[in-house]
Amino acid sequence: MDPKEKRIRLVKRIAQEFPDGALVNLGIGMPTMVADYIPQGRTILLHSENGFTGLGPQAKKGEEDPRLVNAGGQPVTIVPGGCFFDSSMSFAIIRGGHVDYTVLGALEVDEQGNLANYMIPGKMIPGMGGAMDLVVGAKNVIIAMEHVNKNGAPKILKRCSLPLTAVGEVDLIVTDMAFIRVTKKGLVLEEIAEDTTVEEVIKCTEAKLHVPGKLGKF
């Protein structure tokens, strides 16, 4: 399976987590792909942090409206049932615990559910944007990422080394190799991707993984 297909597999798996009617915020990059794989018969409402619910597909070429963009500045559409509001309201929705699921990427995640995803000191400092509020406020925090970085090093660590986005907020980690739940007793490997093994997953993970008797596949 090529990397693109693996990415689709992992976002498809994440999409299965949302019940019908869930309010979901998807971070820029790979998380946005989750919206394309919501299971048949279920509808979710997408929250866009720059000020609306009902985030729809990208605007068609020639039909872009400069008053309607997503959090990345790209022209989008709004679906029936959505509504517009200002930043203060948007972040009241986020920080006040009204977002059911937030899906975002990560540089590092660790055994305690700590997340580092907003800067590499001296190298990459894009800023945290809404990430810190999202991770603190959302009811469920799902990390969508490659299991190892481009140098082959694990991204699921014992302790994050990079500046933290938030402490102890991650609930699920879904990668091209594994579906891992963060629990009080640590990281539990609940499912592995069809084309890998438990041994391979453990090898690519620095954190300790609890492996239950029954293991699912995706």
Next chain:
Amino acid sequence: MKPVLTPEQAIEAIKDGSSVMAGGFMGCGNAFTLIDALINKGSKDLTLITSDTAFPEVGVGRLICQGRVKNLYATHIGTNPVSGQKMNSGEMNVTLVPQGTFSERIRAKGAGLGGVLTPTGIGTDIEKGKQKLTIEGKEYLLELPLGAEFALIKAEVCDKQGNCFLPMATKNAAVVMAMSADYVIVEAEAIVEAGALDPDKVTIPGVFISAIVKSVLPAANLQLKA
């Protein structure tokens, strides 16, 4: 009645070193006419408070690229590489603020509050230099009000009492900025008589507005992906 001015008249009081808030999110809702006037005036050493620095050729992004900003308060600078370059070179001081904290600090200033208690940033570098309070067993950071001397707001319609309508995703941080800056300039596509804008459809009450300017530059903020 609020004064209806030319862009140059409206920004006359903005001096080098002034603090300016700019509404807009990735250029969407930036006051292009006012920003253009600021650039043409040669204003520099500004403290710019805005959600993000958009893209290099767009809105507030141009202020960054032209080197007019000495201090930047923003939530995200990743879409404009020049911001990162100027930060690393020391030309521009950058304070990154979580977006929820950003809008709430600004709102606190406008709303006469002494500050806000937020759980965002607990356990991170954001804590540095701030008071922490524990309320009913949960930790919060005390974030202080954030104001500015000027605010540049983009509206679709503004009546002559300053009541304005901001459509769709152009609202973003403009609403709270209008509350908290000392001198608030609205750039409006249409300026109408008092009463012509339905009082039930007002986004920002005119009580916060200091001056109105007619928008001449279109909202060409879209950096369309190829």
